[in-house]
Amino acid sequence: MDIEDVSFVDQISALVQEACVNAERASSRKGEIPDDHPVRQPDHPITSLIPAAYPPCTVSAADLKPIFISQMELETHHRGTRIVVRVRTQPIDAYAIRAIVEDDKGTVVMLQVYNQPEDETVPCWETLRQGCFYLLKEPFFNSTIDEGTYSIQVDHVSDIVSLSEDDELIPTKWRKPKTTIGTSQSIRMEGNEAVRERYWAEAERLYTTAIEVADTTEDERLAYLNRSLANLRLGRPAKALTDAIKSRSCHNGPSSEKALFREATALYQLAKFEECLEKLEVLTTAYPSSASGQEANAMVSRVKTRLHEQQTGEYNFDQMYRQAKATPPLIDCATYSAPVEVRESPGRGRGLFTTRKVAASELLLCEKAFGYSSVADDQKYVTGPTLLIDLDSKKALIGGQASLLRQLVQKLYHDPEAAQSFTKLHAGEYGPVTVTEVDGRQVVDTFHIGKIMTLNVFGAPRTSRAYSTAKSTSDENIENGSGHEHCGVWYIASHMNHSCLPNCMRSFIGDMQILRATRDLDEGTELLFWYRNPLPFQSYEEHQKRFETWGFECDCLMCLDRKTTSDASISKRKSLEEERDSLERLPYEVNIPKAVDILHQLEQTFSPAATKPGAVRLETVELYYAVGVTSLLLGNPLDAVEMTLRGFEALGYVITACPRRGTAAEQRRVFRVDRWGVVVDFAVQAFLHLTAAYSRIAPELATAVIAHAKMAYKMAVGEDETFFDEYPELSEVMALV
Structure with missing residues (x-):
């Protein structure tokens, strides 16, 4: 909604056309088994493509049959198979993380792994560790747009699994005996050293290994407790909460102050403020003079402010504007949604309705983004690694939109509860898989998430105040469209249906979307706003073409009048x-x-x-x-x-x-x-x-x-x-x- 389509920008249009031509050329080789696999050599950037949609693997690894690189056919998803590869080179992050890998027969190929965390969160060398082993489920073998180069492409994060050195799936020639890995305590100490260096992904991996090899409940408790901290720093609050709870379950005595504080912190990040306050009160009562107890006391005030916002819709806008100056402009506020509810809208699927009578300009919704991404305000049309070309739609995603997809995928992969909610949003005709977990891991369908994002994403300025006042004075940057390099998905707001004659208006302060009534509304009124603002002097057909992405025709009074205009x-x-x-x-x-x-x-x-x-x-x-x-x-x-x-x-x-x-x-x-x-x-x-x-x-x-x-x-x-x-x-x- 109000997302800039850059597919028609001359420079990008040429890239889209070139990618489509190369994709057709590659498709013509479908079924070939190449015998000219390259030798190991330095990697180089390749334009990132979103291939035709395909489902993730929903089969247990134990039920998949091994396959070798030399047996793979081009442009083919090798269903029912698996391959274990070893990473030969240091990876690079050019949206996809790329490295040269080999199978146990010594055949090498490029591996491209998409939708992994941003490099500043998890370095690419931690995602694909040189010398380490990875299970690829139902591998997709293709040729890149550089002729003569082949790759295994992994689009679904659940289709690649990092294996420990003693995993039974690793070929015998590579597998290490379990006794050589180390003790839980020694591995935990390595994790602690990684924490001191602020290498959070490495710490999380080491603590996971420490849990797996723990011989005592105390070793297990400490590893869970420490991994909870690592997950908090990695932006995975759902996992951090689970780890903190597990650390307490490993111990029969009173809950440790660290476990309680990490539970509370995770609950805060999950916007579960009432539960957070309860944990903080337990902590401050049990450990009033400890360091964690004092931190908890300071945190109580913030939580009460969030609860006040959530219950009353009263916000400190001055504070919000100050926070919006950061990049990305993430605002520490709660969602207020009391005057609205989601329910069925006849002929429209679900919609957003008022729960009571509201007056013009009254606050209907102030919502924290489910997922939010932005690029620097002075960046525009960056034709580098952040440019994604969708071969299905022949459209290009750029900047914030490209980053948002990988962010959403990561969030849903690490938070099953969030995934359950998000995947209920409108996805058009796309039919996702019904299996949600395999081998204890969340199954994430990248293409389902991408379709939901495309149909529900909002383009947004850093603040509507700056955008509106600049636009009213014809600011050049605004006229050139650079006010919408930020974008996100707002779960509640995404349920609103379109009308060219809206009865509410949305605005933004950072990642907070604010919705106000633009006229007096009765209880039970469906809230409508435009997905694309109507343009003057267009015919009915020209105007309706703007809604092709969503697959509907607007039937507002203005559109009906245009329809009958000669x-x-x-x-x-x-x-x-x-x-x-x-x-x-x-x-x-x-x-x-x-x-x-x-x-x-x-x-x-x-x-x-x-x-x-x-x-x-x-x-x-x-x-x-x-x-x-x-x-x-x-x-x-x-x-x-x-x-x-x-x-x-x-x-x-x-x-x-x-x-x-x-x-x-x-x-x-x-x-x-x-x-x-x-x-x-x-x-x-x-x-x-x-x-x-x-x-x-x-x-x-x-x-x-x-x-x-x-x-x-x-x-x-x-x-x-x-x-x-x-x-x-x-x-x-x-x-x-």
Whole structure:
């Protein structure tokens, strides 16, 4: 939703086309058994491709038959087989982690492993350790886009398993006897050394081995306790929680303070704040003067703040903005969702509905992202390792979108509870596997996750406040689209269905999505917003094409009107669009007679239903506002009021206002929005221009207009606490009225 499709950028389009041609060439060799496997040589970067979707292996390793590299056929998934390989070279991370591997017959090939952790979290040399052994389940053998180079490609994280040196699946010639591995204590000490060096992935691996070889419950307890810390640092709170609980189950005495604190920390990271508070209270009672007890006391305040946010929807927005300056802009806040619920929406699957009556601008949802990714604000169209080309859709993912997929895969692989929720989101026609666990490991279908991500991802600015205020002043970076290098999946918000005429508006502060009502809503109202914002001057067919990704046609009133609009009227509008664009104008200044004539002709192309109060006519909005601003600059405030009001009315607003053209001088002066229409970024500016106009002819209305500007700001930005910071001159106006 509002995700930039870079597939049509010239440079990237060429890469997509080249990749598709090479993929077809590779496919033509399907079934071949090559005999020209390369010798070991330095690796080099290869463009990353997402192949045609295929399911993960759901068979136990013991039930798979061994296969050798020399037996593998090109472009083939070798179902029912397994291979154990040894890593020969140091790996590199170019989105896929790549290394040269060999089987026990000495045949070498490149191994490409996708959707592994980012290198700064788990170094690639820890994911594929040189000299170590890996089980590849039902290997996919293909040729890369570099002719003559072959690889085994692993797209599903559950299809590769790291093997300990004594594992029975390792060929006898490579396998080490168990006695040479070391004791649980000695291995745990190695893990402790890795912790001191902050090598968290290495520490986690060593503690896992220490657990496997433990002879006493005390050794097991300590290894679980230490692995809990490593998992916390690796961003795997569900596993950290399980380890902390297991460490307590290995001990008959009172729970250790470290175990309790790590449980509490994991619960905090899982947003289980009530359970977290309970653990902290147990800890502070049992160990009031210990180091962990003092840390717990400090943490209690944070947890209570999260619970307050969760229960009331009251947030410290100033603190949120400060946190949003970091990259990535991850906000330490809880989700508030009391006024909404997910339920069935007839003909639409599931949707999001109000649980009570809400007023325009009221907070409906403030949600922490399920998964969130971003690139630096000054990076754009990076055609390096972060560019993924999807061969099925012939589209390209770049930057934050490419990173988000691997992040989601990792999260679901290490958190079965999260996977159970996430995989219920809409995935179109994709049919995932039904097996969720094999050999004690989570089965993760990368292509299912990718499809869910594609249909539910939101593009987002770092903050809507910065994006909206910059856009209203035509900031070049915003105009070039660089406000949406951040993206994420918000689980609750993902249930909202589309309408070109939304009744709510979303905004962002870092990875928090804020949803506010844009009109008064009754209990049980389905919340709708646009997946792609409607563009003026498009035909019905052109507009519906924008929703092909989701596979629906919008049936809002505006779309239905476009559907019945004649080709002649559409052609006339596009001709008038060219005339409008050819007007010689400075910013916010137009030739009024010509502009008014164009507006008159545009209005004639709409049906009677499209000109009723509350109907939306996007084609006229910009020009009405431009004429209003020009009238204000030329010293005609009444004309400015009239044209600005018409711009609002073209967005579906129903406004009671006096004075305006056509009202009697003796009528009571009033300004009131009876029904809000579509809230756009420049609505705040339009209200401010209206304030300036009324300040000259009816200054007593300035307060009311500013109040509505503040409401529009709140809807667009997510909060109104910074309204007078952005528009300090309005404080003076308010003081004078």
